[in-house]
Each structure stands twice: as structure tokens, then as C-alpha cells.
Amino acid sequence: MNLAIATGTALESKPRPLTALFDATVLAHPDWPAIDFMGRVIRYADLAESVRRAAAGLQALGVRSGTRVALCMPNMPHYPILFLATLRLGGVVVNVNPLYVERELHHLLGDSGAEIVATCDLTDVHARISSVAADLGVRHVITCPIAEELPALKRIAYRLFKRRDIAPRPSDARHLTFHELLAAGGDEFTPPTVTPDAVAVLQYTGGTTGLPKAAMLTHANLVANADAMVSYVGGESLSQDRVIGALPLFHVFALTTVLSFSIRVGAQMILLPRFQLEGMLKTIARTRPTFLPAVPTIFGAVANVAEKRTVDLSGVRACISGGAPLPAEIREAFTRYTGARLVEGYGLSEASPIITCNPIDGVDKPGSAGLPFPGTTIEIHDLTDPGKIVPEGERGEICARGPQVMAGYWQRDDETREVFVDGALRTGDVGYLDNDGYLFIVDRIKDVIISGGYNVYPRVIEDALYEHPAVAEAVVIGVDDPYRGQAAKAFVTLKPGTTPTPAELRAFLSDKVSKIELPREIEIRDTLPKTLIGKLSKKELVAESKLQPVTKIDGAA
Secondary structure (H helix, E strand, O other): OOEOEEEOOOOOOOOOOHHHHHHHHHHHOOOOEEEEEOOEEEEHHHHHHHHHHHHHHHHHOOOOOOOEEEEEOOOOOHHHHHHHHHHHOOOEEEEOOOOOOHHHHHHHHHHHOOOEEEEEOEHHHHHHHHHHHHHHOOOEEEEEOOHHHOOHHHHHHHHHHOHHHEOOOOOOOOEEEHHHHHHHOOOOOOOOOOOOOOEEEEEEEOOOOOOOEEEEEEHHHHHHHHHHHHHHHOOOOOOOOEEEEOOOOOOHHHHHHHHHHHHHHOOEEEEOOOOOHHHHHHHHHHHOOOEEEEOHHHHHHHHHHHOOOOOOOOOOOEEEEOOOOOOHHHHHHHHHHHOOOEEEEEEOHHHOOEEEEOOOOOOOOOOOOEEEOOOOEEEEEOOOOOOOEOEOOOOEEEEEEOOOOOOEEOOOHHHHHHOEEOOEEEEEEEEEEOOOOOEEEEEEOOOOEEEOOEEEOHHHHHHHHHOOOOEEEEEEEEEEEOOOEEEEEEEEEEOOOOOOOHHHHHHHHOOOOOOOOOOOEEEEOOOOOEOOOOOEOOHHHHHHHHHOOOOOOOOOO
């Protein structure tokens, strides 16, 4: 009887600071374009100088080894500059979604102990960050103007037509602009020594307990995943690769497949501040990328367009889907209408994130999450006895070992111990390995909804619903969604004598959760299922949702 264990190919990866990858690329290819932002191109040598000046400025602000610096912005050149500058000082980057509402920002910034936060100058985002920063006593807020990184004509047009969207500059001592940061450090700067085992990123993720907690990803973790990606998909050649950055860099999938991979091989990062289908397709036509990492939602949208008109992806070596399960219908349609190869990978924040992927060249098994990444071992553990590995082909909890696995959860020793079994990372997902070592995922243990590639935490929505004076009980589950893969659906019971409608409840939530978290449906019931001890139970609601199609009810978007 063969046990359900599969190991990837050997990985040659020397633990080193992530900035060492960047330094090597700058030395080898200083004149190669590093970033394309809406048509404005930045060379690697110029990017290195901006990183140096930003690091000197951050050092002048007091950033030292272990200082947490939160980055809360869309894809723009300021992100990789401040990311690398923070790591250069031994600081820790806290990745923050700029779409988060104040309560979520309060949790992430407060839990991480971020002393500095950098954000864009979009009015709505800047106002939320400034409010939370003031409340928590964050020492500095760095404002990064979007317009200053655009090509000249686009910069003028943006400032003219988007002036209402540009936040006014606060005059208090807490705030400074990106240019003021660059000027703050002067010309003298000596970076400290940063060890590979130092924490580089706090990547917030969910789990069975609901509220997001931070996976501590070290330099060595991130470097190993970048090295494994090069080993798996290639990229070390005389010609330069170009990677589409449609996914936000604060998302761990993009962090590795766009930023870390690019600085590892000297690829050009083609950054898009947000996903807009036609804009992305025009950018693809202009830049001719060689890699396209994205979530299933994006590939589905491209397939829909390609069915009606030509979408030229002939220069793309690999389209890699991650962040959420890839439906077979999307994979088949995308391949049929574009002619491009689309492979599915699998990972999680705790593993930097990639642990398996279907081969770029080789057998791509439909419905499979692929083979173990180089240097990675996948094990299937018994669901009732986690210390036991099940036979090959039997379902159990997917566990992983490898150099990309996190150091643990930030300030969560108990939860760190719970997520490891005999040194292997427990993913919280159920799957099996076939006799060729391919992983198939069949279910999710974690109480997390994957909506358009983003983690949506039911407890956050439930807590917000409970703030409504009429809500007695609330349960949120994930239901199938044709566009996002999954969407949140809320079930509530009301207090006697109250009569809010689903539409009114959704309106109540609109400023308490982000748009991606806003339930697609809210269903009001007389009672909700409970366990024998009286705890609200979700499994009956999940089973019920599988038996009937999702219908749009009053209040749905």
C-alpha cells in the first residue's frame, strides 16, 4: 500500500534576503525595463536608485529591523519601491487591501503594530487610512500620488479630470508625501545586514477562527518560492520576460508571481492599478507579455471576449490560474477561444503561496491542482487522526512541507501549533493524490469564502450584521457564483416586531464591509439550524445551497 505522499523535483535555492535577488538583477541588467505603469517605463537602474532613496528616507523616519510598514495601495510603482526599501532595512511589510473598510483596517494595522503606513492619494482610500492611523497613533502616513507616476499626457489628464478623486494633503506632522520621504534621507545611506530568516512580510489570512491573522513569511520563504517558480516555468534566458500585474501586489499570489519572480529573473512588471477588462486587453496588445498570472474570474472574462473577437495571446508562454479553484468550463473556454495554455496552481498565504501547479510543458490533468512545486512535499493526512497519512487515492487533509512554508502566525502561538502536524503545514483543505502524484482538491475545511480570488471571512460579515438592531441571529456561507466562483450569502432571523427587508440589511452593511464582502443574497428565515449544544450550524445551509441554483432575491446586487 502506497501512502499519499508526493515530492516535487529537487530545488536549488540558497537562503538569502529577497533584496539580494533585486541587487543581482540590477547589476546584470541595469538598462532593462523593470516597470511599465500605464505606458511609463522605469529601468532597473532607476528603480534601484528610488529604492535606495526611499530606504534612506524610511531610515530617517525610524524604520529599523522588525519595524512594521503597512502598504495599502493599488498596483503602482510606489509599491515595489517601498516594499524593497522596507526589506532593505530589515523592516516588515504589512500587506493591506485598500478596499477594506475602517473596521478591517483597524484590525490589521492594530494587530500588526504598524508604525508607518503608505497609501495612495485617492480620496476615499486616503480618508479611511488617515482616520484609522490617527485613532491607532500610527507615527507616519506616506501619501503616494498616482498622477506623478503616469506618462506626461496621462498625468495632465488625470489631474484635470480626476481632481475630485485626489485627496488634499493634510498639514499635520503625521503626514508626508512620497517625494518628501525621498528627500528625507539625504545621500548617505548604509543598509544594515538582513538575515534570510528575518520576517519580510506579514500576510493576513483567515482560518477556522474567522478573524484574519498574519502569516509570517521570511525572506527565505519568499526567495524559495521565487526560485521554485523559475525552476518550474523557466525565465532565466537572454530575452526578457514581461509579466502582467493585473492582480494586486498586496495579494500573496501576485506578490510571488509578479514581484518576486520579476526581480528574480529581471522580468518587466506591467502594473495595472485595477482590473478593467478592456484596459487589460489593450495593455496585453501593447506590451506582448510572456506570463499572465490571474484568478479564474479574469480568465473567464477574457474567454467571453475571445469567443466574439480575436484576443492575441500568442506571445504568452504560460497563463497561471490561482487564488481560487479553476472551473473546468472556464479552462476549456479560455483554451478554445484564445489558443493559450492555461494551467492551475494551488497554494495558500502560509506557503508564500505556491505548493502545487500543473506543468507548463507536460501532462495537465483537468480538475487537478497539479504536481508538488520543486522542493515541496504534499501529504494527505487522516481527517480524524491528523498524525496518520492515508493511502494513495484516499481523501484527507492536504498538508505541505517545503522551504516556502511560513515561520508561524504573528503573535498567535496557539494557532501556529494547531496549523502544523509533525512539522507539516495543515492547509485546511480536503483532497487526494493520484498514482502520478497529482493533487485533486475536493472540499474546504476552512470557513473562508474565495470570491474572485479574495478571501472573504464570514465572521466579519456576521459581526456587522449583528450590529443591526433587528438582527437576532446571522450565519454567512459561500455559495456558487458564475462570475466570482463563490459569493457570500447571509441567513438571518429577526427580533420580534421588526421587519427590515433584505435590501435594507444590505444597505446597512454597505459601509461596514467591502464590496467584495457584501452578501450577494440575504435570506430572512424564522429559524436557523443549530447543533445539539445550541451553536449555529452552517453545514445544513451549505448542503441545501448545493441542491438548488442560486437565485437573485430582493436586495441582491
